[in-house]
Amino acid sequence: MRIVVTGGAGFLGSRLIEALLGAKTSPDSIVCLDRVECPVKDARIESMIGSIDDEKAIAAALGEGADRVYHLAAVLSGQSEEEFDTGLHINVDATRLLLEGCRALKTAPRFIYTSSLAVFGGPMPEVVPETLARLPQSSYGVGKAIGELLVGEYSRKGFVDGMVCRLPTITVRPGKPNSAASSFVSGIIREPMNGEESACPVPLDTRLWISSPDIVIANLVHAGEIDTGALGLNRVLDMPGITVTAGEMLLSLEKIGGRDARDRVALTNEQRIIDIVCSWPGAFDVSRATSLGFVADSDFDAIVRQYKAALMAS
Ligand SMILES: NC(=O)c1ccc[n+]([C@@H]2O[C@H](COP(=O)([O-])OP(=O)(O)OC[C@H]3O[C@@H](n4cnc5c(N)ncnc54)[C@H](O)[C@@H]3O)[C@@H](O)[C@H]2O)c1
Numbered sequence: 001m002r003i004v005v006t007g008g009a010g011f012l013g014s015r016l017i018e019a020l021l022g023a024k025t026s027p028d029s030i031v032c033l034d035r036v037e038c039p040v041k042d043a044r045i046e047s048m049i050g051s052i053d054d055e056k057a058i059a060a061a062l063g064e065g066a067d068r069v070y071h072l073a074a075v076l077s078g079q080s081e082e083e084f085d086t087g088l089h090i091n092v093d094a095t096r097l098l099l100e101g102c103r104a105l106k107t108a109p110r111f112i113y114t115s116s117l118a119v120f121g122g123p124m125p126e127v128v129p130e131t132l133a134r135l136p137q138s139s140y141g142v143g144k145a146i147g148e149l150l151v152g153e154y155s156r157k158g159f160v161d162g163m164v165c166r167l168p169t170i171t172v173r174p175g176k177p178n179s180a181a182s183s184f185v186s187g188i189i190r191e192p193m194n195g196e197e198s199a200c201p202v203p204l205d206t207r208l209w210i211s212s213p214d215i216v217i218a219n220l221v222h223a224g225e226i227d228t229g230a231l232g233l234n235r236v237l238d239m240p241g242i243t244v245t246a247g248e249m250l251l252s253l254e255k256i257g258g259r260d261a262r263d264r265v266a267l268t269n270e271q272r273i274i275d276i277v278c279s280w281p282g283a284f285d286v287s288r289a290t291s292l293g294f295v296a297d298s299d300f301d302a303i304v305r306q307y308k309a310a311l312m313a314s
Contacts, residue, residue, distance in 0.1 A: 001027040003224075004066045006052050006098065007073030008032030011173055012114070012216065014039050016070060019217045021045075025225060027068075033061040034073065053094040058101040068110040068224050069160075071098055077118060077276060078179040080140035091143030096150055103159035111151060111160035112223045114167055115236070117209055119145040121279040128281040130238065130288060137279040138181075152235045163223050163231065168211040168241030169280075171249075172307040181276040185210065188249060189304055192264035193257050193311060201270035204247030207282025211241045211296065212303045219294045230292055238284040240296035249300060256304045 003020060007013045009032060017030055017040045031046045032038035038047035050057030052073045062069070073090070080087030095113075102109050120128060121137030134145045148164045155162035173186035184201055185208055191198035211219075219239050231237070244252075254262035286294070297303055 001025065001067045002029050002031070002063060002065065003027045003068045003070070004031045004033060004061050005070045005072060006033045006061075007071075008040075009034035009036045009038050009047075010072060011175070011178075012170070012213070012220075013070075013072045015213055015217045016072070016220050017045065019221050020224075023221050023225075031061045031063070031066070033057060051094070052098055053090060055097060055101070058098055059104075062101050062105060062109075065105050065107050066102070066109050067107075068112070069098070069102060070112045070114075070220065070224070071095065072114050074114070075140070075143075076178060076180040077116075077138055077140035078181045078183070080143060081138055081181070081272075081276065084139055087139045087143055091140070092146045095143075095147045099150055099154045099160060103154065108158055108161050110224055110228070111154070111162040112220065113147055113151045113162065113164045114220070115144045115148050115164050116141065116167060117169070117238075117280050117284075118276075119148065119166070120281050124281050127283045127285055128238070129285045130234070138276050148236055155235050161228050162235050163228055164236040165220060165223050166236060166238045167216055168209045168239060170213055170216055171210050172303060173213065174307075174310070181273050182208075184273065185249075188246070188265050189253055189257075189307060192253060192261040193304075193308060195264075197264050197266070199266045199268045199270075200246055200250065201268050201273040202246055202277055203269070203274070204245060204250070204267070206246045206278055207243055208246065208249070208277075209241045209243055209280070209282055209284060210300070210303075211239065212306060214306070215240075215295060215297050222293060226292060237289045237292070237294065238286050240286045240289055240294050241284065242297055242300065243283045244300045252300050252304045256301060256308055
């Protein structure tokens with residue numbers, strides 16, 4: 001089995017590749033198509049440096065016939081908002097180009113697309129049902145909404161066997177802050193636990209729909225293995241998550257990291273971030289995903305403990 005992972009050098013992509021290498025249907029080869037070198041090293045990995053807006057790079061990555069494609073490469077929310085043309089070009093035009101590359105294979109590979117809760121916005125019920133219309137309030141959300149529709153349409157036509165995994169916001173993400181508007185969702189735990197100052201740019205009662213990296217990766221591997229016949233007409237699945245407020249996250253930080261860690265987080269109000277993040281839903285009805293075997297974290301304390309344990313072990 002040949003698996004292609006676009007954006008495979010990124011935070012989720014590199015973890016996904018590691019997990020796929022150890023999965024029960026272990027692949028013969030994994031192609032990582034990214035603008036930078038794949039950090040995971042294994043004889044089965046082929047690291048291709050290139051862009052997903054390059055038809056030749058796509059053809060080389062798909063080769064004679066990829067069985068499964070994970071499309072993770074994207075311009076994230078903060079950059080998409082500031083660089084309108086770049087965001088839509090990579091998130092929409094290049095996604096279509098990749099789908100066209102898959103179509104040309106004529107084997108309808110499994111195509112797993114990582115979408116986001118940013119496809120929603122405007123007035124929303126407390127718990128978002130599967131049937132809620134998309135109303136994105138950011139360029140990133142618009143790009144993801146169009147990507148979702150394209151995956152659905154290419155699946156309807158039988159060009160790919162598509163599945164859209166709408167991911168919660170992932171925390172705690174190790175490393176440095178990134179260009180996502182939601183970067184603080186990791187930053188308010190990671191930085192203070194590392195002894196550094198951090199800022200919470202949204203009101204404390206802001207509800208966030210989140211997942212740990214481990215759970216998201218387990219769900220993406222599962223997405224490659226399930227029978228898509230169970231999805232019916234709707235190829236989009238809201239991935240399970242848990243709801244926490246920014247204030248509850250800081251309480252967990254204090255409980256597990258101590259008062260000093262909590263005191264390192266300043267409360268700031270940043271309108272640019274509030275406008276994007278506060279337009280996102282805080283909870284979803286994920287009964288369909290759950291019935292298909294997708295899983296969620298138990299609670300936020302467990303996620304912070306997981307991060308603390310990893311920090312102590314490093
Ligand atoms: N992390 C989250 O909280 C979250 C939540 C919802 C959805 N997602 C989605 O999951 C996917 C992965 O997110 P991540 O957090 O790992 O992001 P990331 O920025 O860590 O990784 C993205 C990778 O894509 C690569 N890339 C960007 N443009 C490219 C291009 N033109 N050609 C080839 N490679 C390119 C980057 O070099 C990077 O390695 C994205 O599609 C993102 O929208 C992430």
